[in-house]
Amino acid sequence: MTGPVVVLGDTLLDRDVEGAVNRLCPDSPVPVLDESAHVDRPGGAGLSAVFAAAQGAEVVLVTALADDAGGARLSVLLAAAGVQVYPLRLAGSTPEKIRLRAGGRVLLRHDRGGGAGEPGEPPEAVLRLLERASVVLVSDYGRGVARQGALRAALASVRAPVVWDPHPRGPAAVPGAHLVTPNEAEVRELMEAPAGATRLATAAQGAQRLRQRWRAGAVSVTLGCDGALLSHAGTTPLVVPAPVAAEGDTCGAGDRFAVAASLALARGALVSEAVQEAVAEASAFVADGGVATALPATVRRAPQAAHNVVAGDRVGVAAAAAVVARVRAAGGTVVATGGCFDLLHAGHVATLQAARQLGDCLVVCLNSDASVTGLKGPDRPVIRQDDRSRLLAALSCVDAVMIFDEPTPAAALSWLRPDIWVKGGDYSAGGGDGDNLPEAAILRRWGGDTVVVPYLDGRSTTEMIAAARAGGPPDPRMLVTATPAVAPESTEAAR
16 A cells, blocks of 8 residues: 555444343333443444554545534544544534434434535645555545535546445435445445345346546445345346355445455555455455444543533633634634643743733643643652643633543644634744644644744753652742732842
């Protein structure tokens, strides 16, 4: 592969709730599920991106994220899987699918998030990304990303193979797509099935007609445990049987199929070879237990992005989302900064005040206690995250505080999408060059900027802690106190 694997489409938040049913509800004849565990995971295009990243590929996901807790959670899960997210703004709420399970079976699925929201315009970085992709997988879940005009125009001119996993509520594949991968049900909805036709004939005729209508190179119809049918040349299809007859949870099998075919095409395989490989991968996926066992451990153990509100309405994901939504609706500039802020001192305050002056709101991304310990050692932080967030939220220059658990704020930034990211001037050894900041590459994904603001000399949390432990007085410059102005003629006496 010469470029990244680009997955483009709608991402949902999936939650599997596991439990046991031992009784009926006393006020209604329905089973009661006693929850024992739950697992969050990216769904839709996000799940395809996770599968591809688990195969060791460099994976970039172009998707729309909403300004809500669900969007923040998805950012954390995708970052934990090693997926680079190029986010588009999503109007409305994050779509969620909650599956209630007992004994390995789904009892009920609860969907929430409302209708499809309108995705925002892609930045220039996304269009450049498509130009250097090794393969593009469009994972359409009918919620608008695959319909976005600028993205479709870019996809129509992509040189790399385009694999299109369609949805009945979604748009047609762009002309020239290398491979389209509907399942049986989707083919029946997309193309009217002939009356009285056999299952195989329905799939074959539907695939051929869909290939002609969409001007696709090939169409592969997945047939569940019976493998897949490929229409790619002439009128005689290629039937690829499944190597094993697998019974089990098929949730995610179609995504696994499309990902396996995409990776094979990126390596230079023929379409027929890619479909054979995809059938084998999808069959093994179901036989091994489906998505419940295929999900990488890093995703299953990903920490929650949202922390409980501890300082009124200015701390937490909901607080940050409300501030950002209000500023964006007014056409304003969103500014963000981040750090541990352990023992808040004058240097911190100077940075925060300077950052707030650059835009219309300031969101502080605060390292959680676990994150600080991982970065600074077992004796840090000195101040717990609840108190640190309270102190920051009390400052007039801070509009919201968002706590994150990861070593870096990459996941939080992918969700917030600030226009400007700020660091203090002593951050880089090169004299405060914003391009050297680790967050700079992330900000460029949506056209954001990284800047450095002046930092008060001689202020250091580490030095304050060392002085306190040594029993010496702290440097007065570090104290967050109001120093009265001194008249010029009194300066010498004040010293």
